Amino acid sequence: MLTRLNHGLSATFLVLAAVPALADEVNVYSYRQPELVEPLFDAFTEQTGITVNSVFLSKGLVERLKSEGDRSPADLVLTTDISRLSQLVEEGVTQPVENATLEAQIPALFRDPGNQWFGLTSRARVVYASKDRVSDGEVTTYEDLASDKWEGRICTRSGTNAYNVALTAAVLAHHGEDGATEWLEGVKSNLARKPQGNDRAQVKAIWAGECDIAIGNTYYMGLMLKDDEQKAWADSVRIVFPTFEDGGTHVNVSGMAMTKSAPNRENAIKLMEFLSSTGGQELYSEINNEYPVDPNVPSSDLVSSWGSFTADDVNLMDLAKLRPAALRLTETVDFDG
Template identity: 70%
Template sequence: MKLRLTLTALALIGTALPALAEEVNVYSHRQPELIQPLVDAFTAETGITVNVAFVDKGMAERLVAEGDRSPADLVLTVDIARLMQIVDAGVTQPVQSAVLEANIPAEFRDPANQWFGLTTRARIVYASKDRVQPGEITTYEDLASDKWKGRLCTRSGLHDYNVALLGAMIAHHDAAYATTWAEGLKANLAKKPEGGDRDQAKAIWAGECDIALGNTYYMGQMLADPEQKAWADSVNVVFPVFQDGGTHMNVSGVAMTKSAPNHDTALKFMEWLSSDEAQRIYAETNNEFPVKPGVPRSALVESWGSFTPDTLPLSTIASERPEALKIMETVDYDG
């Protein structure tokens, strides 16, 4: 059976055929090519087929509409906000697993066992090698300083990655402080927020701004792309910290659906994704940080240097999402 099935094909599996004991059906926010090495390794080791359907938008709504008839066993997402959207929609179930609890630190899993982080990534600063001196950026709070006026680029303030960062700022300070900080970021923008994180590195390369917010793993993607390598080569990777904490972290994660027609094999896949082998594949192919302690990072990631991850629980950051969205809309960040 092919790795990637259309949503229609997966729906037919759930409605026209009985569940197969040695299959796992996955709805994924992640591009199939990013997780195919994991799927191949798992199937080679266990003989279990993994069917992946890429769902860019509306995953929670689709699962709600499908209800108990959903063929999906697991969902893979790229951000704590999307994980929480699915959990809040009431379409997941708690998973009790000693393996997951042993492999995944508490700050990277849901206290109620509804979701589990699989990899982490840092929300960092891309800084021009030519126009920003080493040591000029130390904290996220400093990004709102007047010295960066007209020098900052970001993607939309309403994007999940930036909303999560703002949520962490609320948790570390309070909503009033976070509002002032968001206003400061907006005042420092060199141009209207647009594009993705890689576009911000391109803007620095083009001289449109000097610093930008971005996720760590995009650096690996740019360096591997001949058309984008110059963008990555033009910036330094800087790991800011909160004044009372560390570098902001987010996760890619997994949750089991409430319907889960292949519960037992789905659990095997979840547990395997937290194993040394799967974590190594994540590190080497996607340049993400393994969530399991002791699994080494890729050589490229190691070359960026050490940093202190923030220990603020992701569940706390997720709880601040509504307030963070409200702040971004109030300050009209994208306006």
């Protein structure tokens, strides 16, 4: 049974009742917005005849799975960020999937060594730079963001946001605790305003003249370009791919994991195979404006137009392990203060 309920002031949730599994369905708990994944589910249903019931959860996904336990109707989880994927494994709410098709379609870099989660798309943490106030070549490295030449010119969302914590974890991996602390303090001193809002809000601030550069994920450019109001914000900036001085551009991942209960396991595997297939990856890239994890699948024309980059080679699982230390340093320097 699928029921739509209004919850809170603005969010709409899909809530699944705990009913016996049906042969022609698969149930998904998704951290990703419905508009980003429902077209994929529709394509899967059209191809296989299997209905996808989805639940959008903006928070509390792991807690819900733990409370439901073996009675959970969920088969799959879709989420973003390596820290969220690794948390699913750490909390014991997933199961390994040994599948030759998935292993062939998803490079080892983008899947859990124990096959507990599998990446679907990657995104780069980039700099949005004002076309009017920042010259070509002025932004080069992540380290450079701590330079005093950017004093009063940077906007960003909260330093404790998962995307920024992952970036700080990458700084930790490259420069150690002292270097990461110095970097956080330098970036903080260059902020034009208190960290706030989401990534799109930072681009709006550049458009409004509040700052000159902002830290954000690539795919937000695609989202803004599709919005009549936000298109002007997007048109005011260009995407720059910084690198680490001894590495490449920081990337993160969105991915999927099978739940420990998975009442529709075989259908769930079919959905996993579809999402990681060439057709699924192409559709995912087109809809979400992200990069396919399969190197043989081209990015959409829009994503390709932003330029190319070399991904940093720090292992994603290493970043996940550094997340607690990165969060601690961010709070120690009072980055959001």
